[in-house]
Amino acid sequence: MTTTEFKPEPTTIVIFGAGGDLTWRKLTPALFDLYTDNWLPEHFKILGVDIKPLKEDEFCERVRDGVTKFARTYKENEGKLGDFLIHVDYLCADFKNPQEIESLASRLTDIDQEWDTQANHIFYQATPPEMVETIVQQLAHAHLNRDRKHARIVLEKPFGHDLASAQELNGMLTSAFAESQIYRIDHYLGKETVQNILAFRFANALFEPIWDRRYIDHVQITVAERVGVEHRGAYYEHAGALRDMIQNHLLQILCLVAMEPPVLFEADEIRNRKVDVLHAIRPMSQEQVIHYAARGQYSEGWIQGERVNQYRAEPGVSSNSQTETYAAIKLFIDNWRWQDVPFYLRTGKRLPTKVSIMSIEFRPVPHQTFPATALASWEPNRLIAYMQPREGIHIDFLAKHPGPRMRLSPVNMHFTYQEAFQSSPPEAYETLLLDVILGDQTLFMRDDQVEAAWKVITPILDAWQDQGRPNFPNYTAGTWGPEMGEVLIARDGRSWFEPPVIEDDEAGMGGKKEVAPEG
Numbered sequence: 447m448t449t450t451e452f453k454p455e456p457t458t459i460v461i462f463g464a465g466g467d468l469t470w471r472k473l474t475p476a477l478f479d480l481y482t483d484n485w486l487p488e489h490f491k492i493l494g495v496d497i498k499p500l501k502e503d504e505f506c507e508r509v510r511d512g513v514t515k516f517a518r519t520y521k522e523n524e525g526k527l528g529d530f531l532i533h534v535d536y537l538c539a540d541f542k543n544p545q546e547i548e549s550l551a552s553r554l555t556d557i558d559q560e561w562d563t564q565a566n567h568i569f570y571q572a573t574p575p576e577m578v579e580t581i582v583q584q585l586a587h588a589h590l591n592r593d594r595k596h597a598r599i600v601l602e603k604p605f606g607h608d609l610a611s612a613q614e615l616n617g618m619l620t621s622a623f624a625e626s627q628i629y630r631i632d633h634y635l636g637k638e639t640v641q642n643i644l645a646f647r648f649a650n651a652l653f654e655p656i657w658d659r660r661y662i663d664h665v666q667i668t669v670a671e672r673v674g675v676e677h678r679g680a681y682y683e684h685a686g687a688l689r690d691m692i693q694n695h696l697l698q699i700l701c702l703v704a705m706e707p708p709v710l711f712e713a714d715e716i717r718n719r720k721v722d723v724l725h726a727i728r729p730m731s732q733e734q735v736i737h738y739a740a741r742g743q744y745s746e747g748w749i750q751g752e753r754v755n756q757y758r759a760e761p762g763v764s765s766n767s768q769t770e771t772y773a774a775i776k777l778f779i780d781n782w783r784w785q786d787v788p789f790y791l792r793t794g795k796r797l798p799t800k801v802s803i804m805s806i807e808f809r810p811v812p813h814q815t816f817p818a819t820a821l822a823s824w825e826p827n828r829l830i831a832y833m834q835p836r837e838g839i840h841i842d843f844l845a846k847h848p849g850p851r852m853r854l855s856p857v858n859m860h861f862t863y864q865e866a867f868q869s870s871p872p873e874a875y876e877t878l879l880l881d882v883i884l885g886d887q888t889l890f891m892r893d894d895q896v897e898a899a900w901k902v903i904t905p906i907l908d909a910w911q912d913q914g915r916p917n918f919p920n921y922t923a924g925t926w927g928p929e930m931g932e933v934l935i936a937r938d939g940r941s942w943f944e945p946p947v948i949e950d951d952e953a954g955m956g957g958k959k960e961v962a963p964e965g
């Protein structure tokens with residue numbers, strides 16, 4: 447993506463929590479990639495803010511290190527790093543101290559004066575969630591929230607831990623910023639392949655006519671990770687797989703798969719169609735949870751020839767933790783398009799491979815023309831979107847097996863990004879940061895979307911709470927999860943689509959270990 451078509455307006459990105467992992471690993475490398483691909487305006491500044499007493503050149507050193515290790519375009523643009531770092535500044539400040547926020551305000555005014563313009567001021571919260579309220583209040587106190595056109599705030603999940611806390615958080619945010627200034631990140635929406643679900647469905651005449659209950663038997667969404675919780679045990683203990691992944695990433699994918707066609711490719715139109723899906727999800731009663739939801743926690747096991755610890759032995763995790771590292775749920779969407787079509791969603795840590803897929807299984811033909819002998823290897827038509835790795839789309843169908851007799855065999859057609867475009871897709875954070883700079887909210891979560899998603903999963907969280915202590919650990923690291931997860935789908939006479947196990951190197955990770963971003 448190299449362009450000189452247009453340039454966004456002058457922009458200062460203030461990163462709160464600039465000394466942390468997210469800034470180092472994701473944000474500044476993504477900004478470097480945008481810079482080298484020529485997407486950033488001539489006037490832009492990255493102003494890192496943190497309580498850590500770093501000197502400006504120490505902060506620049508950290509940015510340099512992150513870019514060198516993680517930026518997608520670093521290898522071919524090594525020579526541009528020095529110029530990029532000219533745009534990086536640091537402000538050591540205690541967010542709780544109003545005077546120090548005043549000094550941020552005057553720094554921003556100075557930058558605007560130097561550029562002789564009113565620049566965009568983007569406030570990126572890369573801090574732990576408990577800091578958010580203080581920062582928002584301080585920004586409001588210093589009137590940095592006032593300019594509705596230029597002031598924007600960016601937030602990372604978690605957006606609450608249940609419906610009530612999400613409503614409280616949204617209330618606090620909207621008391622200081624208008625919804626049009628708030629950018630809630632779900633990094634899955636920045637993934638090229640997740641956005642491609644929209645292109646695939648609504649740019650082609652071929653698929654949409656069969657995209658409903660008349661032709662589709664069921665839909666599966668699997669987001670599997672090979673990693674455990676790594677250094678994030680303390681956060682994860684209060685989250686678990688349902689909150690950490692299903693409430694946001696998997697439900698967002700589901701919305702894109704199930705939404706009605708938008709009239710326009712425009713932020714609120716798309717977000718309205720997505721929220722319609724969430725509102726149409728059939729509420730689960732406490733009694734249904736036992737059949738419609740499964741949870742698990744990993745015990746020790748083997749992954750890629752390495753012995754790995756059980757979850758309860760991970761740093762920051764209680765030795766009798768009840769937190770689920772695997773969750774699977776079955777949902778129904780009560781509308782004309784999807785009535786009675788099950789959507790099966792599952793996610794887990796320490797599964798055999800890292801893969802995110804959406805798979806649609808179609809119904810059999812209404813009348814079987816071919817004799818039973820021709821159908822010995824019959825398989826349903828299936829469409830599989832690989833969101834990562836080996837990004838692409840596969841379609842499984844039946845063809846006549848060569849030979850004198852009529853015999854049908856499953857075959858497939860596939861498209862991969864790598865083959866079609868000869869390039870790997872940009873990182874999600876590149877897309878999302880550019881959209882914030884451009885003021886495009888399409889890929890960000892609106893307050894009502896967040897709350898509607900919590901409404902879907904809160905009954906499950908409540909039922910699990912009431913069910914008491916689960917029998918954890920209940921799956922071995924390196925396997926596809928607990929038996930209950932299999933039972934959830936097997937009870938309906940179906941099974942999980944099992945993606946191929948991909949070795950790290952094959953997964954395009956260049957031998958780098960798969961690492962979870964901050965949640």
Ligand code: BG6
Nearest residue numbers: 671690691802961962963964965
């Ligand atoms: C984050 C979760 O939102 O997504 C992590 O908090 C998880 O637990 C990560 O590892 C997965 O993201 P990706 O892009 O690697 O699939």
